[in-house]
């Protein structure tokens with residue numbers, strides 16, 4: 484490495500000749516790296532001009548590190564990029580470091596919990612004329628580009644390539660529905676998605692779930708998409724259950740806990756309908772993931788009296804592989 488000129492950050496800056504459009508959610512280091520490549524300038528030199536900080540080393544890849552900038556360093560990045568600060572800040576995913584003078588940056592090493600960082604899909608990259616590697620914080624809860632119907636590659640798999648989801652249109656349809664659900668149920672959708680993800684993830688591990696029709700669907704999809712992450716394969720069913728939970732947040736005790744709610748049998752009947760389960764009887768199997776969820780210890784207090792008084796007619800209908808006709812909402816049952 485060549486000796487660093489101390490005080491490059493004191494120089495006046497002007498826009499670099501080649502302007503580089505930032506990707507939505509792009510990490511700062513990824514953007515700086517692309518800016519340097521487009522202008523045939525080293526990342527290290529650009530960093531020296533941004534502010535004070537530890538130098539760039541060859542082992543600092545965009546899939547291992549990001550930059551934290553203070554406000555003065557960010558202002559200098561905006562000068563280099565040719566974009567005003569506010570629009571640039573809105574588009575990039577900016578990490579802040581300590582305030583005050585002088586302009587400064589620090590390195591942020593990713594932790595294993597930062598699993599929402601992905602490479603942009605190859606079609607998005609082509610649209611932005613991206614030649615170099617880039618890293619973005621994904622906007623959706625799963626690694627999917629809905630615009631192009633492709634999977635996104637997580638930062639932890641730098642050599643993997645994104646894949647088309649068009650062989651499984653049900654995944655794309657579910658994700659489009661989920662986009663609408665997120666707009667309509669902002670308060671509950673994230674909690675609902677987490678609960679639904681836990682159930683479908685548990686499904687693949689349970690003995691009863693592995694032989695169920697739903698698991699067969701997942702196996703068939705995995706044959707069509709052999710290298711796609713299992714949470715993407717499971718996503719239509721995860722989103723079906725998310726919709727159920729988001730519409731009935733009393734099951735998750737958000738945002739308010741009513742004094743009464745549905746019986747576990749009513750819940751299972753709704754779940755069978757949302758999943759379009761051809762064999763609802765299987766939901767009653769001991770060890771089935773949904774039945775196990777209804778027996779969880781952190782269920783609301785009103786659940787337990789209901790759990791001990793199963794609705795026999797619904798139970799009989801499910802047992803005979805029929806989904807009983809239910810009201811779309813069990814809301815009338817709530818309250819005193």
Ligand SMILES: [Zn+2]
Nearest residue numbers: 604607628631
């Ligand atoms: Zn895309």
